[in-house]
Each structure stands twice: as C-alpha cells, then as structure tokens.
Amino acid sequence: MKNADVIIAGAGPAGLMLAIELSLAGVRPLVLERHPNRRDTPKAGGLGGQILELLRYRGLLERFQAACPGPAPAPRFPFGGVHLDFTRLADPPLHALPLPQQHLERLLDERAGELGVDVHRGHEVTGVNQDDAGVRVDVRGPDGPYRVSARYLVGCDGARSRVRDWAGIGFPGTVYPEVNRLAQVTLTDEVTVLGNGDLDVPGFGVIRAGFTRTDHGLFGLGSSPGAPSVSLYTIEDETTDYDDDVPMTLTELQDSMRRVLGVHLPLAGSTRLSRFTFKARQAERYRAGRILLAGDAAHLFPATGVALNAGLLDAVNLAWKLAADLHGRAPDGLLDTYHAERHLAGARTMLHTRAQVALRRGHDAAAEALREMVQELLTDEQPLRRMGSMIAGADIRYPMPGPNPHPLAGTFAPDLPLHTGQGTTRVAELLHPARPVLLDLADRADLREAARAWGQRVDVHTARTDRRPSDALLIRPDAHVAWAASVDEPADTAVPALHEALSTWLGTP
Incomplete structure (x- = not known):
C-alpha cells in the first residue's frame, strides 16, 4: 500500500466528511476503518444544527433530504426535560433532518467514492509513531500486518479513541450514571393514539405525551394521530457499561419502560432502537504534533442531537487548513487555529449540554420549579431564539486577529x-x-x-x-x-x- 498525505483512522461521519473535504482541497487521504462493513447498528437518528447550512453551502443538502426515510419533523426539541417549540416562528434557528446515522454514513461513503477517496474497511490501526517529518501507522488488514506513512494522522475513531491515547492527549470529564434508551416503534392495534398525542393502554390507562418523571427515571413520548410510529425515550440511573456495537432489543426497551413507568406497552415493531450513556469529556488538545482529533475522539456531550453536528463541523474546519499545510502555502500557526476554534466551539456545546444535565437530573421540588421556570422563559421569542442558535452551533464567533474586527468576522457567512x-x-x-x-x-x-x-x-x-x-x-x-x-x-x-x-x-x- 502506498504512503498517504493524511491517514484518517475511522470511517464514521467525521472521518468520511474530513476525507471528502480534503479531496475537494486537492489532497488524497487514506481512510482506515477496523470494521469490515458499514455498521447498521442504530445510533444518531438524524442531523441538526449548523451542519445543515454547511451541507447546503456544499450543494449536498437536497441529496441528503431526498434520502430521509420520512418527512422532516416539526421543529420541536427536548432540552433537559423541558421543550423548545419553534413551530410559531417563521424562521426557526434550529432544524433537524431525520436521517439515521447508517443512512448518513452511506451517503458520505458514496460521496467519498465519487471523489476517489480510498476507504479501506477491515483495516485496524494497531500502533502509531510520529516525528517532525510525519507519522508511521501500523495496521492489521485482511492480508496481515503492514505499515503506512503519512504527513498527518487524524483520529476519528470514536469515544474510545486509541489514536488519542497514543498521542498522549488527556480526555478529562464526567461520566453520568444513567442509561438512555431511544426508539421509534409501531404499536399494536389494542393501543390507541388519542387526538392530543396521548396513548390509551388497555389495563393501564393514559400515558400522556411529553415527559413523565417517576421515582425510577424519566419517560418520554412523542406521537401524532395517524402517524405510523411513535417515539419512546427512557432514562434510568444505571452504571452498566454497554458495548455500543451490541444493539438494543424491543424486550430491553419494554423492560426499561416497565421499570420507569410501571407499564407493559404492547409493541408491534421498530424502525429505530438505540441505547447510549452520557459523558461530558473534551480532549485537552485537538492536536499533538502531527496527530489531530475530530468528532467523538475529541469530545463527548451529555445530551442528544449535537454530537454529529459538532463532529462534522470539526472536519470541515480542519480539512482546508491541513490541505494548505500539505500544499506548502499555510501561514505560520494556521493549523493551530483548528484547536483554538473548535475547542472553543466544543466548550460552548459542553456548556449547554451540561446545563441540560442539571435540568434533567434534579428530582426534588426545587428542580421541578427550575424546569417550570425555564419552560416559561422559553415561551418568549428572544430566549427561545438564543437557545436554538446555541444548540445549532450558529452562535459561534471564532476569534479573529487585528483590532476591532468587523461584526461579521468569525461568524458563518450570511447567505445573501x-x-x-x-x-x-x-x-x-x-x-x-x-x-x-x-x-x-x-x-x-x-x-x-x-x-x-x-x-x-x-x-x-x-x-x-x-x-x-x-x-x-x-x-x-x-x-x-x-x-x-x-x-x-x-x-x-x-x-x-x-x-x-x-x-x-x-x-x-
């Protein structure tokens, strides 16, 4: 196998997006993925936030929209046990695209193939060494071990990143003792979806739409009359360390609902079943010499709906800077701005996701009062817009050099x-x-x-x-x-x- 300019460890969304952007900038990356095939295990259920605007700026958004298995949902989003309802705004600051991660990875893989990117699946990175000139990566492939060299290595290998460990980059933070289960399911005929979205369950009674908090956890329900499926969500305090590659089952979901809500909900099937734990971690550095990090290898956030947005934006920020360096025209310090800018963005995302933890995990009367007050504030347009922009990552303004920069400097360019x-x-x-x-x-x-x-x-x-x-x-x-x-x-x-x-x-x- 030939040497490469950039080796990307991991063919998840961040790794593939980075490869696509590097190719657009005239760099041919090599992507190494330890799994032999694209995984079908459901993870993220869609895209949301500023990355949708970036895809539109690349001319890809319509293609991604066309691949969605269902219509775009109304702009309503959970936030730490309360709701953000943008339906009354003509121009919501936060949108979502119901594109499950396995479909997203297929689209990114196809785009990478169109650009001639080499993606080698079943090739596991087993060791890394770097010096001032480049990196040497040991790989175990289907035909045995080999070594490949590159100018740079980017770890897009997930939460348990071995690249991050080999680079000696710390990953401090907090692990929350809770397990979240999220599903899109169909119900049996004996369950009735009422006009207000509540469920009428025989032998139990009515389960109301929205969030229900009990002594055993949190239950969430999202449904619409006539819709083919409903969304279910449970949170329980639990310390089990689940393997992300082992899929959740309908039985596991039903057992969780029985513990949290005390109900057996008859289910006919599912279109999505996912389980995840919440961690608040951010890499101390996004760069160590010729090794860089992006996506979950760089940050983990304790809330849903933000990880893909952040990881894909990491890739877009990094690619053109790496390309400039490889083409020999990068000014001094350009590549270091990747850490400066995206670590800032990660810290901003960490701020609102940790705030969601505080809202979500409180169980006493004071916590209920806080949620009620926040929910009341979010009925006003200005705080609702501000919160939506923060979650979308649209409120980020990168620091720009020079005195008194223009108000637009450092912001996402307006689509004039x-x-x-x-x-x-x-x-x-x-x-x-x-x-x-x-x-x-x-x-x-x-x-x-x-x-x-x-x-x-x-x-x-x-x-x-x-x-x-x-x-x-x-x-x-x-x-x-x-x-x-x-x-x-x-x-x-x-x-x-x-x-x-x-x-x-x-x-x-």
Whole structure:
C-alpha cells in the first residue's frame, strides 16, 4: 500500500466528511476503518444544527433530504426535560433532518467514492509513531500486518479513541450514571393514539405525551394521530457499561419502560432502537504534533442531537487548513487555529449540554420549579431564539486577529442573495467548490486589485445585494468570514486590512 498525505483512522461521519473535504482541497487521504462493513447498528437518528447550512453551502443538502426515510419533523426539541417549540416562528434557528446515522454514513461513503477517496474497511490501526517529518501507522488488514506513512494522522475513531491515547492527549470529564434508551416503534392495534398525542393502554390507562418523571427515571413520548410510529425515550440511573456495537432489543426497551413507568406497552415493531450513556469529556488538545482529533475522539456531550453536528463541523474546519499545510502555502500557526476554534466551539456545546444535565437530573421540588421556570422563559421569542442558535452551533464567533474586527468576522457567512451580470445567485452557491472567496459587494476595484497576488488561492466575485452588510467579505472554505470591509470604508484602511487578512489565512502570495 502506498504512503498517504493524511491517514484518517475511522470511517464514521467525521472521518468520511474530513476525507471528502480534503479531496475537494486537492489532497488524497487514506481512510482506515477496523470494521469490515458499514455498521447498521442504530445510533444518531438524524442531523441538526449548523451542519445543515454547511451541507447546503456544499450543494449536498437536497441529496441528503431526498434520502430521509420520512418527512422532516416539526421543529420541536427536548432540552433537559423541558421543550423548545419553534413551530410559531417563521424562521426557526434550529432544524433537524431525520436521517439515521447508517443512512448518513452511506451517503458520505458514496460521496467519498465519487471523489476517489480510498476507504479501506477491515483495516485496524494497531500502533502509531510520529516525528517532525510525519507519522508511521501500523495496521492489521485482511492480508496481515503492514505499515503506512503519512504527513498527518487524524483520529476519528470514536469515544474510545486509541489514536488519542497514543498521542498522549488527556480526555478529562464526567461520566453520568444513567442509561438512555431511544426508539421509534409501531404499536399494536389494542393501543390507541388519542387526538392530543396521548396513548390509551388497555389495563393501564393514559400515558400522556411529553415527559413523565417517576421515582425510577424519566419517560418520554412523542406521537401524532395517524402517524405510523411513535417515539419512546427512557432514562434510568444505571452504571452498566454497554458495548455500543451490541444493539438494543424491543424486550430491553419494554423492560426499561416497565421499570420507569410501571407499564407493559404492547409493541408491534421498530424502525429505530438505540441505547447510549452520557459523558461530558473534551480532549485537552485537538492536536499533538502531527496527530489531530475530530468528532467523538475529541469530545463527548451529555445530551442528544449535537454530537454529529459538532463532529462534522470539526472536519470541515480542519480539512482546508491541513490541505494548505500539505500544499506548502499555510501561514505560520494556521493549523493551530483548528484547536483554538473548535475547542472553543466544543466548550460552548459542553456548556449547554451540561446545563441540560442539571435540568434533567434534579428530582426534588426545587428542580421541578427550575424546569417550570425555564419552560416559561422559553415561551418568549428572544430566549427561545438564543437557545436554538446555541444548540445549532450558529452562535459561534471564532476569534479573529487585528483590532476591532468587523461584526461579521468569525461568524458563518450570511447567505445573501446576489445580483451579477450573469443573473442571480447566492453566497451558498459560491462555496460549493470549498475554496476561499472574496466577495466584492460595492464594485471596489481597489480591493479586487489588492487580492490579485492571491489570485490562484481565492475566487473573486463581484455582485450586488439588496442590503449589503459590508463592502466586501473574505470567506474561508469552511464558510466563516475571515475579514469584512465596512460600508464605504476608505481604501487607506480597507486595502491594508485585506492584505493582512489574506496573508493570515492564505499565506504569502
């Protein structure tokens, strides 16, 4: 087997997304996955948050939407035992795509194949050594052991990452003594779904929709009259260390419901059965020399619905920086910004998921009062929007160099409608190739001339927009704004600032 520029350990969502983004940037990665086949064990039930916007900016969202087995659910989300209901907002800050992880991995695998990515399944990384020049990776494959070398190794090998251990990166945090079981099931004919979403169970009575807290745990029910299935959720305090590769069964779910709620719920079948424990852990560093981490190898969050979003955004942030280094044009410190930015984003996600733990695990009257008060606050639009943006990861603003950066600098680029000489387009379409973009919104010849020396590294576009937020935007491949010129900013400040931003993010011209 030939050597590679980048070896990716793990062909889960983060690893495949990283491979796709590296390929778009002109790097050929090698993906090594210890399992011989894609796993069908249900894990995450869908995508949500900022990654949906990023997929749209890559031109992939419609493809992913088409693969969903069911319609997109109404924008209602659990938050630590209370509810976030965005249905009354015309533009919810948080959306979900009901794409189970096994379908997501298939789509990412197909996209990687279209780009010519080498994904070797049944090849387990068994050892790693690194020096200043690169990494040497020992692998056990179907035909025996071998060694492959690369400039960099990225550990996308999950919560029990061996790459993280070999790199000597600490993974501090907390393990919560609880087991969560989540299922999408069909009911037998003897169970009636009432008009308000409650269930009428013979011999027991009514189980109300939403969350029911008992002395033995938490039970959740989501259903709609006429819907083919219902969502069930249980949480119990338990210290069993389950193997994630051993699937949950209907019997295990029914036993859990009997312990928590005291009911035997007749079930006809299931479309999703998953079990997980909650941990709050974050790697001390996302980089150790030529070894980097992404996805669950870098962070574990104690709440549902955020891990995939965070891991895929890790991959997008890292890929273009690794590619710049491998192509020999990365400015000093560029690769270190991966840790600085994504560790910050991970800490922000940890903040709200730990807050959910505090809301969810309290059992006394004070905890009930706290949940009631938070639920009341979340009926107001401003706190509801703020919480939705936080969960989506849309409130992240990466720190940008220089004094007094523009308010857009460090944020996800707004998808402005654009008018050009060739017609209309949007910012999202300019980011499909995953290249840096300088967007001139005020026909500033001085700024276009200032970027001429970087012409091979940045795509320059001139367009008009109805309400321009700035005269120009420098947008990184990960769709974050690296620099912006204020409206009518004079050339004597805008041009030097653009030169500085281009040098900081794209290197010496």
